[in-house]
Amino acid sequence: MSKNIGIKELAKIANVSIGTIDRVLHNRQGVSEKTRQRVLALIEQHDYKPNLLAKHLASRKQFSIAVLMPASEDNPVWQPYVQGIEKAARDMEKFSVTVDHLPFDQYDPQSFENAAEGASAYDALLMVPLFEKAAMRLKDNFARQGKSCLCFDTNLPEGDEHLFIGQHAFQAGRLCASLLNYTVPADRSLLLVNLGRKAGYHLNFWGRENGFNSFFKGKDAPQRKLIAYEGPIEQANHLEQGIAEILQKSPNIGGIYVPNSRVYWVAHILEQLQRTDLILLGFDLIPENKKYLKRGTIDFLINQHPENQAYRGVEWLMQRLVFGEKAEPGSTPIDVVMRENLEE
């Protein structure tokens, strides 16, 4: 494994100066077609690969990455994302990349706009596009300037899958359906509880619902009675009544699916009603949910690996900026967590 050839050796072989080599490498003008071809051939032939460390050092560039994401105070689900960002920020420092979290209020479009404004000064953008229109505009802005933009957690409705890091919501929904289908006897029905549907990242909710429902449709699909309940957004007491009524009306219900992190609300209610016999399935390993998972009131939680998503998002952007790489972001596993594989 002989050490890689460098720009200097290349110049010597080609009988030109390193300046010329540099010019053809960056296909800048000022090189005659003849020498360009000659150098190109040599580059090919010797399998020249630039030393990216030297490159980065010499270019003396400083990059900045903006992370547009709700404040973690808004909702505990954001906490681990913030941790991922912070870790990434520390790790990216050595590449002269700075990472800033520009928080917004997940319920306030205006705050998103404000944060977006601040983002425009950065070299790359990582965001949770909770507000479609504004997010689209911002994304297009970045694209127009040739700057990278990556979505995480939630994708844009027409978002490029290759510019997204996060869980496939539809697939996750199907998986949940299958899990309930396995664990709840076939003659019992399933309840889908919608909470906070209008309160934020609708797209993931939507996908998880549709995926769930899709599982029971189609020719070979298992037959199940499904009941849907649209809960209030932020009023736990109304919810309690609603759930109690439904369970009374349909005593046949054997499992409950909550396609978001608010599953602990339902868990709480089930404990009140002493109906912990029901299989309960929801999303996200937030502390409240873990508590009920440990107790057995919640049976399954789907983990989205938020910390990892955030970290990988930053890392991916850094690699674009610093190393000019363009690999795909890679997918997020749909991780089923039970009491037994809950860490600590």
Added chain:
Amino acid sequence: MSKNIGIKELAKIANVSIGTIDRVLHNRQGVSEKTRQRVLALIEQHDYKPNLLAKHLASRKQFSIAVLMPASEDNPVWQPYVQGIEKAARDMEKFSVTVDHLPFDQYDPQSFENAAEGASAYDALLMVPLFEKAAMRLKDNFARQGKSCLCFDTNLPEGDEHLFIGQHAFQAGRLCASLLNYTVPADRSLLLVNLGRKAGYHLNFWGRENGFNSFFKGKDAPQRKLIAYEGPIEQANHLEQGIAEILQKSPNIGGIYVPNSRVYWVAHILEQLQRTDLILLGFDLIPENKKYLKRGTIDFLINQHPENQAYRGVEWLMQRLVFGEKAEPGSTPIDVVMRENLEE
């Protein structure tokens, strides 16, 4: 965020040359205690952080990492690991780190010894320590020379958890038990099929078995009849007889647990016997297993994310070598895969 101070500015402020700064940074001799203290204070005060790119460039060091792992021809489970290694090798190139796969035969201790011999010339080691004694010796060798060594897939019996990337076998076993407990009616029994117990990485098998059994022990544990069957290692026809007999003898069996990747053998047999009604659970997303998962003969597979493990192992070693970092490797999720979240 003003740009980080460098060795040069530091020298100017301290009224010494950059050579002296360098000496105290690497606490080399040849600096008077007085100036050393002065410089140290300045470093602290200005929060100096070395530019690791420049450092690495100037040190003109080339690092090499050896990956000691079975040949992928031996067993399809190794295939994705190899891919992870290859991807890592490509990505590490830019840091002047070369990665070589030193394959051995997973059934032949001598071949491990041979490969281990070759590994001693490398700067760091990533290995699957299938043969305990030899692996321990090798590991100690590396430790003695102050070189890093990391295990993946399987840990050493007394291996440091912080020097291991892989799934927690015991936890995985418990999870499988819980899954079967959920999906198989309480009055039916479970069959544990041991295949190839003596054929290789016993430690993971052992952990997965023990975890599984532990789930049904203890005061609050669910009551289940468990049946264990020790299958032959490499003789599928014997196995077929054995399974058929057991199922005949114990018609009450409702689910089967195979704590390794050979679950497709059992799947094949179940199809022969037309007993695909049984819940079947095993490990690893190898092509054969995926086939049966898609068909529904296998119900659950536990994914160990082998490609990821391998990649992260190499990356972790690279970061130690190049950047001197010492963060923990991080854990591998116990990923439950069903037909619905099988990719593609």
Added chain:
DNA sequence: TTGAAAGCGCTAACAA
């Protein structure tokens, strides 16, 4: 005990 200087592989400004 200290300083000066060359050089790592590359970029970019300036000359020719």
Added chain:
DNA sequence: TTGTTAGCGCTTTCAA
């Protein structure tokens, strides 16, 4: 169209 040169922030060697 091409070559030359001065760095980027650090390591390392040699001289003082």
